[in-house]
Amino acid sequence: MVTRELTDEQIALAENIGLNVFVQPAIEIHFRNDWLSVQTAIQKAERPVFVFTSRNGAKAFQRFLMAGVEVPPGSKFYAVGKKTAEEFHETGITPIVPDEQYGAELAKLIISDLDNSEKENTTILHFCGDKRREELRQILSQADLHVKDIVVYETRLKHVTLPAEKPDAILFYSPSAVQSFRNSGGFESGSLPGLFAIGNTTAEELSIASGKHVYVSPEPSTEIFLKFTADILNEKASNDR
Numbered sequence: 001m002v003t004r005e006l007t008d009e010q011i012a013l014a015e016n017i018g019l020n021v022f023v024q025p026a027i028e029i030h031f032r033n034d035w036l037s038v039q040t041a042i043q044k045a046e047r048p049v050f051v052f053t054s055r056n057g058a059k060a061f062q063r064f065l066m067a068g069v070e071v072p073p074g075s076k077f078y079a080v081g082k083k084t085a086e087e088f089h090e091t092g093i094t095p096i097v098p099d100e101q102y103g104a105e106l107a108k109l110i111i112s113d114l115d116n117s118e119k120e121n122t123t124i125l126h127f128c129g130d131k132r133r134e135e136l137r138q139i140l141s142q143a144d145l146h147v148k149d150i151v152v153y154e155t156r157l158k159h160v161t162l163p164a165e166k167p168d169a170i171l172f173y174s175p176s177a178v179q180s181f182r183n184s185g186g187f188e189s190g191s192l193p194g195l196f197a198i199g200n201t202t203a204e205e206l207s208i209a210s211g212k213h214v215y216v217s218p219e220p221s222t223e224i225f226l227k228f229t230a231d232i233l234n235e236k237a238s239n240d241r
Contacts, residue, residue, distance in 0.1 A: 001167040001193075003027075003160065003177040010222050017230040020021040023162050026177035029129075031060050035067050038150055042071060044149075045123035051110065052095065053080045053103050053136060057127040058087035060152035067093060074114070080106045081199075081220050101220055102200050107139035114145070123148055129154045131176050133201065160184045168233055169194040171225065175205040182209050194236070198222075198231050 003026040006014070014021045042048055050071070052058045058079065065071075066136030067191065077093050088095055096113070098105040114122060124140055124147040126132070137147045157180040170193055172178050187210050189200040196215045197203035203216045215232055217225040 001163065001169070002171045003181065004171075004173040006222065010226065013223060014226050014230075017227060018234070019226060019230055023174075024160055024163075025170075026158055026160045026180035027174065029056050030154045030156060030220060031056075031063055031156075032152050035064050035069060038064060038152070041150060042146055045125065046121040047118065048072060048075055048122050049110065049114075049122055050075060050077045050095075051106070051124055051126045051136070052078070052084050052087075053106065053126070053128060053132070055084050055087050056129060056153050057171060058084050062087065062091060063129050064152070078106060078110055083220055103133060103136040104139060107136045107143075110140065111143045111145070119143070119145055122146065125150050125207050126154050129153045129155050131179075133175065157183060158234065160186060162186065162189060162198065167193050167197055169229055170227060171196045171198070172202050172206055173198045175202055178202065178205045178209050194229075194232065196225070196232075198225055 001022045002023060003024060005025050006021065006023055011021055043117060048071070052061065063112050077088070077095040079095035080103060082097055085095045085097050098109040109207065110124065124145055126136060126147060127150045130151050132149065137149070140147050155176045157176065160181050161184060172181070172195070192210060192212060194215060195206055195210055195212055196217070197206050198217050199220045200216060203214045206214045215228070217228050
């Protein structure tokens with residue numbers, strides 16, 4: 001069971017590696033349409049630095065650019081991981097990405113990149129959703145950097161139910177998906193199948209909610225995530241024989 005929509009190519013990949021995928025999205029994303037306040041925040045920032053901790057934040061920024069709004073030339077861009085950075089491919093922007101792809105490491109990278117003279121007049125513009133985590137803000141604020149959250153999309157939780165035939169695994173893509181599953185009573189449904197997370201942040205939330213072991217994808221890529229899941233399930237099946 002996968003808690004996010006997959007493309008036709010990803011479903012075909014899953015079938016080719018022996019996974020029978022049941023897709024049940026746990027969340028809905030709604031992007032903002034009014035960009036005036038965003039433009040105002042950018043104009044007021046003496047030295048804006050643009051930061052993205054999700055692909056949806058990057059997608060929203062592209063909608064912002066399509067609305068005809070420009071950003072100051074030479075502005076720095078940071079993205080939490082390669083997949084988020086790839087969303088900027090058609091814009092000509094190349095975000096800086098940390099080696100370890102999660103928010104705390106991104107914050108440390110930003111701090112190390114800015115010298116002391118830059119910190120005073122820099123504003124970190126964090127393009128994020130309404131259910132963002134606080135690690136990035138906390139670490140940057142402790143380094144005396146001014147952070148402004150630019151909420152550009154809303155995450156709405158959906159009701160999630162397990163299929164009639166219990167799956168061998170559930171794949172979670174975000175802490176919000178974990179919250180949706182919890183709100184739907186999923187963790188109270190008796191014995192759980194294997195629990196898989198796309199990254200460390202989701203894994204932490206999933207481990208706390210379930211009290212169970214969580215398998216973490218080696219990279220935050222759906223293709224790698226699916227192959228990783230297939231490998232684990234095949235290994236478990238071999239051990240059970």
